[in-house]
Amino acid sequence: MTSITRNFPRFIKDLGVAIVGEKCYVSLVENLNVSDVDCLKYAVSKGLGIGIVVGGSIMKVPQLLLIVSAKSARGLSLTAYVLETLAYAITLAYSYRNGFPFSTYGENFFLTLQNIVITLLIIYYPTSRLTRTPNIAPQLALATVLTAISGVTLYTVPLATLSALQMATIPLSLFSKIPQIRQNARARSTGQLSAFAVISQIAGCLARLFTTAAEVGDLLLASGFALALALNVVLGIQMWTYWGKDGVKEHGIPLEVRTQVEQAEKIPSDAWQHDGKVDIVIQPASPTLSSHGRTQSGRKWARKVD
Template identity: 65%
Template sequence: MTAITQNLPKFISDLGISIIGEKCYSSLVENLNIGDVDCLKYSLSKGLGIGIVVGGSIMKVPQLLLILDKRSARGLSLPAYVLETLAYAITAAYSYRNEFPFSTYGENLFLTIQNTIITLLIIYFPTTSLRNPQATGPRLAVASAASATSAFVLYALPKDILSLLQMATLPLSLFSKLPQIMQNARARSTGQLSAFAVVSQIAGCLARLFTTATEIGDLIVTAGFALALLLNIVLGAQMWMYWGKDEKEDIAKTQIGALSEKEKEDWVSERQGRVDVVVTPKSPVPRHTASPSGRKWARKVD
C-alpha cells in the first residue's frame, strides 16, 4: 500500500503538504503511520479549520435570504448585529496581523462581510425601533461609511492595540448576544432569526475550540470562542422553545383578515368571553288576513 501512497501524482502530494505540512504528510500518507497522534490531531484540526472556513462563507446566507424573502427584519436586534460584526472584524484583523494560518480564522472574515450586509438590511427595512421610515436613507449611508472606516482603522492599527481590542471581544461577544436573547425572551419569539445560522454557529464554536487549542494556543481567542459557544447555546434553546409560534400567529392574522366585519366582531366577543345572542323578531301578522282567533274575515259587498 505504501508503494501507492509514496507515488501519488505531484499535484496531490503538493496539496497534502500545503495543508498538513511535509512531516505529517510523509508520516500519515506516505508511510501510513496512523499511530502518529500529534500528526493525527494536527490533520484533524486542519480539516476542521478548512470546513469551518467553507461553512462560514455561507453561514449567514440563509439569514440574508430570509430577510429578503419576508422583506422584514422583525425579531433581529440591530445593536446585537453591530457588536457581533465588530467582534468578528477584530478577530479577523488580529489573526491576520499575527500571521495565524487562514484556516484558523478565515470564517471571521466571511462572517464580517455577511453580518455587515445583514446590519444594513435591518436598517433598510423599517422596524419598530425605526419610527421614521424617511430616515432610512441617511441612516443607511452613515452605517455604510462607518463600516468602511472601521475596516480601514482595524487594518492600520498597531499590533499592541489590536491585542487590547482582541481582549475586548470577550465583553463584545457577551453584549452582542444579550440584546438578541433579551428581545427573544420579551417577544417570546425569534422572529426572522435563522435556525440554520444559530446551529451552524454552535457547531463552528465547538470546532474552533479544538482548532485553536491545537494550532494556536492563544488563550484570548480560546476564551472568546468559549463565551460565544455558551451564548449561542442559549439562542439555540430559545429557537427550540419558541419554534412554530410565528407560524401560528401568521395563520391567525390571515384568518381574521379574511373575515367580514360582523364575523370579526363575533370573533372578538368570543375571545373576550362574551357571546351576544341576537333574537330575530317575528314578522307581524297582517290585520286583513288573520285575527286573534285564527278565523278569516271578509267584507260583504252587495
C-alpha cells in the same frame, strides 16, 4: 498500500503538503503511520479549520434569504448584529496581523462581510410596519461610512492596541448576544432568526476551540470562542423552545392588534376615506328578531365619524 500512497500524482502531494506540511504528509500519507499522534491531531485540526472556513462562507446566507424573502427583519436585534460584526472584524484583523494560518480564522472574513449586509438589511427593512421610517437613505449612508472607517482603523492601529481590542471581544461577544436573547425572551419568538445560522455557530465554536488549541494556543482567542459557544447554546435553546411560535407581542403591541394595523395599512386611503370622514360599520353580535321576522331596530348600524 504504501507503494500506492508514495506514488500519488504530484498535484495531490502538493495539496497534502500545503495542508499538513511535508513531515506530516510523509508520516500519515506515504508511510500510513496512524500512530503519529501529533501529526494526526494537526491533520484533524487543519481539516476542521478548512471545513469551518467553507461553512463560514455560507453560514449567514439562509439568514439573508429569510430577511429578503419576508421583506422584514422582525425578531432581529440591530444592536446585537452591530456588536457581533465588530467582534468578528476585530478577531479577523488580530489573526491576520499576527500571521496566524488562514484556516484558523478564515471564517471571520466571510462572517464579517455577511453580517455587514444583514445589518444594512435590518436598517433597510423595518422590524415592524409600525416602525417604518419615511427615508432610510441617510441611515444606510451613515452605517456604510462607519463600517469603512472601522475597517481602516483595525488595519492601521498598533498591534498592542489591537491586542487590547481582541481582549475586549470577550465582553463584546457577551453584549452582542444578550440583546438578541432578551428580544427572543420578551417576544416569545425568534422571528426571522435562522436556525441554520445558530446551529452552525454552535458547531463552529466547538471546532474553533479545538483548532485554536492545536495550532495557535492563543488564550484570548480560546476565551472568546468559549464565551461565544455558551451564548450560542442559549440561542439554540430558545430556537427549540419557541419553534413554530410567532410571539405574543412586538414593541409592546399584541400580535392580533399588530396584524390588524398591518392589514389596514395595505388598504388605499381613498377606499375608506371620504371628505375627511371615516365610515365605520358596526355589525351587531346577534340582532334580536321580532315576531314578524324583522329586527327590533330598523336602523342601519352605521354612523359618520369626523
